[in-house]
Amino acid sequence: MxxxxxxxxxxxxxxxxxxxxxxxxxxxxxxxxxxxxxxxxxxxxxxxxxxxxxxxxxxxxxxxxxxxxxxxxxxxxxxxxxxxxxxxxxxxxxxxxxxxxxxxxxxxxxxxxxxxxxxxxxxxxxxxxxxxxxxxxxxxxxxxxxxxxxxxxxxxxxxxxxxxxxxxxxxxxxxxxxxxxPGALPARAPAPAQGSAPHEDDLGMREGLRYFARSPRLLALAGVTGISAVFGRNYGLTLAVLVTGPLAGGAGAFGTVSTVLAVGGILGAVLGARLRRPSVRLVGTLAAAGGLLQVVAGVSPSLAMLLVLVLPMAVVESISDTAGTTVLQTDPPARLRGRVLGVWGSVRTGWGLAGPPALGLLMEYAGARGALVAGGLLIAGSVLAGHLLHRRRAHPAPALPVLLPEAPAIPAAPLTATVPAPRPAPAAETRQPVGAAA
The missing domain is CATH 1.20.1250.20 (MFS general substrate transporter like domains)
Known part of the structure; x- marks a missing residue:
C-alpha cells in the first residue's frame, strides 16, 4: 500500500x-x-x-x-x-x-x-x-x-x-x-464452472445499473453528492468571481484562496482516513454543514474573513468525499463494484458537465454572493427535506382506530349446559391370545 x-x-x-x-x-x-x-x-x-x-x-x-x-x-x-x-x-x-x-x-x-x-x-x-x-x-x-x-x-x-x-x-x-x-476480497468474480449456467450477476452492464437503481443508499448518496457538486463545489468559479469582484482582490488573492482550499482538502483527507464505517447520513450532514458555511462565505465582508471560512469548507468537503467514496466502494458486492463505479462515473460526469453552466447562469442573475448564498441554502434545505422524508417512511404515523356503529345487544344464553346422552356400551371385544398372529 x-x-x-x-x-x-x-x-x-x-x-x-x-x-x-x-x-x-x-x-x-x-x-x-x-x-x-x-x-x-x-x-x-x-x-x-x-x-x-x-x-x-x-x-x-x-x-x-x-x-x-x-x-x-x-x-x-x-x-x-x-x-x-x-x-x-x-x-x-x-x-x-x-x-x-x-x-x-x-x-x-x-x-x-x-x-x-x-x-x-x-x-x-x-x-x-x-x-x-x-x-x-x-x-x-x-x-x-x-x-x-x-x-x-x-x-x-x-x-x-x-x-x-x-x-x-x-x-x-x-x-x-x-x-x-490476506483476507482481501477477490479482485474479480470467479468464472462459472464449465457446462454450468452463468450466474445472473455475470450478464453484463445491466446488473450494475439494476443494483444501483434498486439501492436506496446509493440513490440517496447520488442525490446529496449531485446537488453539492452543482451548487456547492465549483469554488474555482464562484470564489474566483467573488474575490476578483465584490472583494476587489486580484489573481494573487485568488491564488491564496486556492492554496487554503488545497490545504483544507489535505486536512480533511487525513481526518476522513480515520472513518471506519461512514454512512450516507454522515455524508448528508457534512454536505449540509458545508452549504451553511458557503452561505456565510457568500456574505463575508472581507478577504480575511473569507480565508477563515474557506479552510473549514474544504475540510468538510474532503471528509464528505471520503465518506461517500467509502460507501460507494464497500456497499456493493465484490463482483459488481466495477460496474457500480461505472454507473457512478457516468452520473458524476453529467454533474461535471451540467454544473458550471447552471452555476454561471445563476451568477448572471444573482451575482457571486447570491449564487453562494442560494446554492448553500439549496444544499442544506435539500438534505433536511431528504432526512425528514426518510424518517417519515421509516416511522409511519400509527393508523387511527376505526369506530364502527354499536351492534344491538344479544341476550345471554342460559347457564345450563346440554349434557349429551350416554353412548351405548360397546359389544364384547374379541381378544386374541398373546402371541397369536395379527
Whole structure:
C-alpha cells in the first residue's frame, strides 16, 4: 500500500501538471477560452457514455493487468502529445482527439486503480485506504499545479507532457510487485464452472445499473453528492468571481484562496482516513454543514474573513468525499463494484458537465454572493427535506382506530349446559391370545 500510494502521488502530480498545461496550450494555439472549455468537455464526454462499459471490463478482467495496461496507454498518449508539441505539429483537432482518447481510457483506468488500492489492505482497513487515496489526490493536485509553471518556464510545454508520461510508466512498473493483503476480497468474480449456467450477476452492464437503481443508499448518496457538486463545489468559479469582484482582490488573492482550499482538502483527507464505517447520513450532514458555511462565505465582508471560512469548507468537503467514496466502494458486492463505479462515473460526469453552466447562469442573475448564498441554502434545505422524508417512511404515523356503529345487544344464553346422552356400551371385544398372529 505504501508503494501504491507513492506511485499514485507521482501520477496525480503528473496528471494535474498536464491538465494545467493543457489549458495554457489550448489558449496558446487558439486564443479562445471557449476552446479551452471545449477540450475539457471532450475529455469528459467518454465518461458520460462509456463509464458503465469500463466498469464491466474491470469486473471481468484481472485488476492488476487492467490497471497496468490502462496506465501504460495513458503514458503513450502523453508521450505522443509531447512529441507533437516539440515538433510543432499539434493543432486543435489533434489535441481534441487525444483528449477524447484520454477520457476513453480513463473510463477503465479510474475504477481499476480505485479498486486495486482496496485489494492491498484487509476489508476492515478499506475506509482508511480510501482516505489515504483522497490525501494523495489532494497533495498531487497541489504539487502538480505548482510544478506546471516551473516546468513550462524552465523546460517548455513538451517537457510537462513527457513528465506526465514518465509518471504513468512509474505506476505501470510498480503494479506487478503489488500483492493483495490476506483476507482481501477477490479482485474479480470467479468464472462459472464449465457446462454450468452463468450466474445472473455475470450478464453484463445491466446488473450494475439494476443494483444501483434498486439501492436506496446509493440513490440517496447520488442525490446529496449531485446537488453539492452543482451548487456547492465549483469554488474555482464562484470564489474566483467573488474575490476578483465584490472583494476587489486580484489573481494573487485568488491564488491564496486556492492554496487554503488545497490545504483544507489535505486536512480533511487525513481526518476522513480515520472513518471506519461512514454512512450516507454522515455524508448528508457534512454536505449540509458545508452549504451553511458557503452561505456565510457568500456574505463575508472581507478577504480575511473569507480565508477563515474557506479552510473549514474544504475540510468538510474532503471528509464528505471520503465518506461517500467509502460507501460507494464497500456497499456493493465484490463482483459488481466495477460496474457500480461505472454507473457512478457516468452520473458524476453529467454533474461535471451540467454544473458550471447552471452555476454561471445563476451568477448572471444573482451575482457571486447570491449564487453562494442560494446554492448553500439549496444544499442544506435539500438534505433536511431528504432526512425528514426518510424518517417519515421509516416511522409511519400509527393508523387511527376505526369506530364502527354499536351492534344491538344479544341476550345471554342460559347457564345450563346440554349434557349429551350416554353412548351405548360397546359389544364384547374379541381378544386374541398373546402371541397369536395379527
Amino acid at each position: 505504501r508503494w501504491w500510494s507513492a506511485a499514485n502521488l507521482v501520477s496525480n502530480a503528473g496528471t494535474w501538471m498536464q491538465l494545467t498545461v493543457q489549458n495554457l496550450l489550448v489558449l496558446q494555439i487558439t486564443g479562445s477560452a471557449a476552446a479551452t472549455g471545449l477540450s475539457l468537455s471532450v475529455q469528459a464526454a467518454p465518461g458520460l457514455l462509456m463509464s458503465l462499459a469500463g466498469g464491466a471490463a474491470v469486473d471481468r478482467w484481472p485488476r492488476r493487468l487492467t490497471a497496468a495496461v490502462s496506465q501504460a496507454l495513458l503514458g503513450a498518449v502523453a508521450f505522443t502529445t509531447a512529441v507533437l508539441v516539440a515538433l510543432d505539429q499539434l493543432n486543435v483537432g489533434v489535441l481534441m482527439a487525444l483528449a477524447a482518447v484520454t477520457g476513453l481510457i480513463a473510463t477503465v483506468d479510474g475504477p481499476a486503480c480505485s479498486l486495486l488500492g482496496n485489494d492491498l489492505v484487509p476489508p476492515e482497513d478499506v475506509p482508511s485506504a480510501i482516505g489515504v487515496g483522497s490525501l494523495v489526490h489532494s497533495a498531487g493536485r497541489l504539487i502538480g499545479a505548482a510544478l506546471a509553471g516551473i516546468t513550462v518556464g524552465a523546460l517548455g510545454t513538451a517537457a510537462a507532457y513527457a513528465a506526465n508520461g514518465l509518471s504513468f510508466l512509474f505506476v505501470t512498473a510498480v503494479i506487478p510487485f503489488l500483492r493483495p493483503a
